[in-house]
Amino acid sequence: MAGAMASTGPERALDKIRAYDRELKLLRHGTALLQWDQETYMPSAAAEERAEQLGLFETLAHDRVAADELGGLLAQAGAGPDSPSGAESLPDLDRALVRHLYREHSLARRIPRELVGRLARAASAGQVAWKAAREKGDFAAFKPNLEGLVALALERADCLGYSEHRYDALLDQYEPYTKTAQVRRVFEELERELVPLAAEIAEAPQVDSAFLYGEYPEFRQAEFGTRVLEEIGWPADRGRLDCSAHPFTIGLGRDDVRITARYDRNFFNTAFFSILHEAGHGLYELGFGEEIRGSTLADGTSLGVHESQSRFWENLVGRSRGFWRHYFPQLRALFPETLEGVDHESFYRGVNQVKPSLIRVEADEVTYCLHIIMRFRLELAMVENSLKVSDLPDAWRAESRRLLGIAPEHDADGVLQDVHWSMGGFGYFPTYALGNLYAAQFTEAFEREQGALEGYLERGEFEPVLGWLRERVHRHGAAKTADELVNSVTGAPLTADAFMRYLRTKFRDIYLTA
Amino acid sequence: MAGAMASTGPERALDKIRAYDRELKLLRHGTALLQWDQETYMPSAAAEERAEQLGLFETLAHDRVAADELGGLLAQAGAGPDSPSGAESLPDLDRALVRHLYREHSLARRIPRELVGRLARAASAGQVAWKAAREKGDFAAFKPNLEGLVALALERADCLGYSEHRYDALLDQYEPYTKTAQVRRVFEELERELVPLAAEIAEAPQVDSAFLYGEYPEFRQAEFGTRVLEEIGWPADRGRLDCSAHPFTIGLGRDDVRITARYDRNFFNTAFFSILHEAGHGLYELGFGEEIRGSTLADGTSLGVHESQSRFWENLVGRSRGFWRHYFPQLRALFPETLEGVDHESFYRGVNQVKPSLIRVEADEVTYCLHIIMRFRLELAMVENSLKVSDLPDAWRAESRRLLGIAPEHDADGVLQDVHWSMGGFGYFPTYALGNLYAAQFTEAFEREQGALEGYLERGEFEPVLGWLRERVHRHGAAKTADELVNSVTGAPLTADAFMRYLRTKFRDIYLTA
Numbered sequence A, B: 001m002a003g004a005m006a007s008t009g010p011e012r013a014l015d016k017i018r019a020y021d022r023e024l025k026l027l028r029h030g031t032a033l034l035q036w037d038q039e040t041y042m043p044s045a046a047a048e049e050r051a052e053q054l055g056l057f058e059t060l061a062h063d064r065v066a067a068d069e070l071g072g073l074l075a076q077a078g079a080g081p082d083s084p085s086g087a088e089s090l091p092d093l094d095r096a097l098v099r100h101l102y103r104e105h106s107l108a109r110r111i112p113r114e115l116v117g118r119l120a121r122a123a124s125a126g127q128v129a130w131k132a133a134r135e136k137g138d139f140a141a142f143k144p145n146l147e148g149l150v151a152l153a154l155e156r157a158d159c160l161g162y163s164e165h166r167y168d169a170l171l172d173q174y175e176p177y178t179k180t181a182q183v184r185r186v187f188e189e190l191e192r193e194l195v196p197l198a199a200e201i202a203e204a205p206q207v208d209s210a211f212l213y214g215e216y217p218e219f220r221q222a223e224f225g226t227r228v229l230e231e232i233g234w235p236a237d238r239g240r241l242d243c244s245a246h247p248f249t250i251g252l253g254r255d256d257v258r259i260t261a262r263y264d265r266n267f268f269n270t271a272f273f274s275i276l277h278e279a280g281h282g283l284y285e286l287g288f289g290e291e292i293r294g295s296t297l298a299d300g301t302s303l304g305v306h307e308s309q310s311r312f313w314e315n316l317v318g319r320s321r322g323f324w325r326h327y328f329p330q331l332r333a334l335f336p337e338t339l340e341g342v343d344h345e346s347f348y349r350g351v352n353q354v355k356p357s358l359i360r361v362e363a364d365e366v367t368y369c370l371h372i373i374m375r376f377r378l379e380l381a382m383v384e385n386s387l388k389v390s391d392l393p394d395a396w397r398a399e400s401r402r403l404l405g406i407a408p409e410h411d412a413d414g415v416l417q418d419v420h421w422s423m424g425g426f427g428y429f430p431t432y433a434l435g436n437l438y439a440a441q442f443t444e445a446f447e448r449e450q451g452a453l454e455g456y457l458e459r460g461e462f463e464p465v466l467g468w469l470r471e472r473v474h475r476h477g478a479a480k481t482a483d484e485l486v487n488s489v490t491g492a493p494l495t496a497d498a499f500m501r502y503l504r505t506k507f508r509d510i511y512l513t514a
Helices: A001-039 A044-066 A069-075 A091-111 A112-134 A139-160 A166-174 A181-203 A218-232 A268-286 A305-319 A320-336 A344-350 A368-383 A389-404 A430-450 A453-458 A463-472 A475-479 A482-490 A497-511 B001-042 B043-065 B069-074 B092-110 B113-136 B139-160 B166-174 B179-203 B218-232 B268-286 B303-317 B321-334 B346-350 B366-382 B389-405 B432-452 B453-458 B463-472 B474-479 B481-488 B499-513
Strands: A239-243 A249-253 A256-261 B238-244 B247-254 B256-261
Touching: A001 A044, A001 A069, A001 A091, A001 A249, A001 A256, A001 B001, A001 B166, A044 A069, A044 A091, A044 A112, A044 A320, A044 B001, A044 B256, A069 A091, A091 A475, A112 A139, A112 B346, A112 B432, A139 A368, A139 A389, A166 A368, A166 A430, A166 B389, A181 A368, A181 A389, A181 A430, A181 A497, A181 B043, A181 B069, A218 A239, A218 A268, A218 A320, A218 A368, A218 A497, A218 B113, A239 A268, A239 A320, A239 B346, A239 B453, A249 B043, A256 A268, A268 A305, A268 A463, A305 A430, A305 A453, A305 A463, A320 A344, A320 A453, A320 B432, A344 B069, A368 A430, A389 B043, A389 B092, A430 A453, A430 A463, A430 A482, A430 A497, A430 B179, A453 A463, A453 B166, A463 A475, A482 B481, B001 B043, B001 B069, B001 B092, B001 B247, B043 B069, B043 B092, B069 B092, B092 B139, B092 B474, B113 B139, B113 B321, B139 B166, B139 B238, B139 B366, B139 B389, B166 B179, B166 B366, B179 B432, B179 B499, B218 B238, B218 B321, B238 B268, B268 B463, B268 B474, B303 B432, B303 B453, B321 B346, B321 B366, B321 B453, B366 B389, B366 B432, B432 B481, B432 B499, B453 B463, B463 B474
Parallel strands: A239 A256, B238 B256
Antiparallel strands: A249 A256, B247 B256
């Protein structure tokens, strides 16, 4: 009797927490619409005020997360430093919600409001300065901003707290519960494997990709992209595909997830692979289970897991032989002149060309992670105070030469190429590489259970593939941590093994067996 | 000294009021984006949750308007029942802001929160029921909803309060400070004049408008519409034109006003005149003065004045002889086959065809106000309890026959044609007719000061016209009441005189001088 009485407290709190959580989610979706519109349809003169609108909405959401009211409700549900998931009597899903909100609440409380303001202003000014500096290839013009942003990131890390490494606090913002030591271990393994593989490929006869740079009228690219989108399972009544300068995915509601693309008339890859990439992100968000839809648990559990879904559709599906066996005839029918004399095998090889490049977003599957490892090492060195911002361009060139064998002549193609640091996004880059690893490890699990992926793709059978991902990965959203998820789906924690097996098999076949 | 000391209180409060007001405006613009998106690009499956999102944002804005905090600030600024504009020591613009917010605050406080909820639910259910009933032409299916909505409107009116007539409280929501007695007087005058004018025209030889129903490919209509938009002064960097099922205008920011159109391939008027109409609304919102931009004073001062701007561009400009002297050659070049054998004069006459119709939104300039007068009389009778909802369809037919000489066979073309009542929008209709009156009275003032409008239009000189409207009408926004505005612009209160002079001159010329 006493036990039953005791359990009514947390359970009653849960009703209120769910209502509170629901409003928070609605507020965030409203903010997301302001962001989507900003990148797609907003008239140019509205930019300045849009920043103010976004500022207000983000503040409203931040205040709601940090509010005493939420803290009180979470305490009533039994949440505390030693019980972040709340009372053990609660059902699993409620405990997941409590854990998720308790984490957000605790983190938000640790950052003083004035620091939130300083971070926002520095990020805003940083992006402006970075954009101008990149255009002129002038690192010196961006240096003071970057120094300020590094100092603020450290201040933020110290507010958030950490037990092992200062970088943990930064990484945790994007890849919750993942530690620097884990990333370092995995990246060392990756580096050991990738550098020789890339070298081996460089020695082999090269593949032709010239036809990818032919004439691809935008409207036909859009026709093909939309057809593939629909066939892999994108629901037209629950999402949209629009254009924007930089492709992105954004969730605006339970049944409203939008992706964007940018078309290049003279390079097939630009739009098509980014449509598949964003579709992967979008299908994750559209696949959150009925039981978490509309709550803050309906979110990617980490950026790495989110990226695994985009990389899966972009690379493991979209750059597979089976996929092009199925789709190449249709593609060729749309671009008969451009693709004259090209067959599905040479097309497949062409979209898988390996070639070290200076620019991360243009990198192939083999060298991509080396770009990330480089950024991770540089970030880490800055956080550890062993690298000064003023020495960053030289360090960039040295790392690039060591890992990729090439180095940028101009900083615009080097240290100034990415937006992330200008927004204070230190700790973000590793999630891109982790995404590749998660994708490969999930795929091995799929194949153990469902048979070879290649066969499904060749037959254009996407439904069983998407269905499996929905059931095993998507539906959980943030109700499982990335670690819980990868263990439950694959039976093991994340390593680089599956990814390296995938790369070796695929690229030795393309480059080394001719 | 004492006087100077006393004035610091209200002035200090004003700083806080302005900041409070600014957030309120930002919040409303966020809500407006949710509405715009709902009608333009939102995926269909997102409709249900969008209603929830809108509900939350509207509640946040309502709570902010009704908040004790705002009440306290307004009191500090000297606002009260006998001093709605605050302390007399305040500058005029501050007094306008205090008056505006004090009015909103007082009205919001008078409606109990539970009534807000009941009104919203009844309006939402009412629209669903109305839509189904209209499709089947089944008034009985809508009757219970309408009875509930009338009862709620009366309850609302009683909460809001009134001194002369219960309908005043309803009208005041859309046409602030305007009284039922004024509207009744003006409408009686209008009716006395319009009915014989329409009869006179009906007796005259009719004009041809068959060419308006020819082939007008949508993309060419869009090309022409966009060209005219730009030339009359629509700033492409501060607004957009999109498509939606029902054309509308919405302000999303100081520099972000959007309009929509619907294209009919086989009827020229559908898109073109509604683009001009919505552009008129939009140019008003884009013309708010620097000193009020971004505040809640940056709003139409009344729906009647807002409508005056849309009617001005749609009718006084877009249906003028001068306008088509200027534009007809260009239009004909775009649709050479459809407009073969048509000249600017016959086109001008065609778009001004007068013919009593059952449907308000298809009405010509002469009979339009009769549709409004009819609705006003019926609303008034329901509010006065002299007309039961069950007798409404018969009363509609009787009024229609009396005023227009025709009556609908089916309720879908009669009492069920408009959405307004299904949303509880009693008191809204009169503003449409007032818009026509304001437009004509403003135009006479323009011509007294600047010379004949016709001349400007014929030469395609829109800038002096828009410039005059900006300076005299637009820039004030809600800082002047409709009555203050019409007096300051035209030197007299609103009457039907200018509108009747305009109609008689224009339509006698078209119909009675051949």
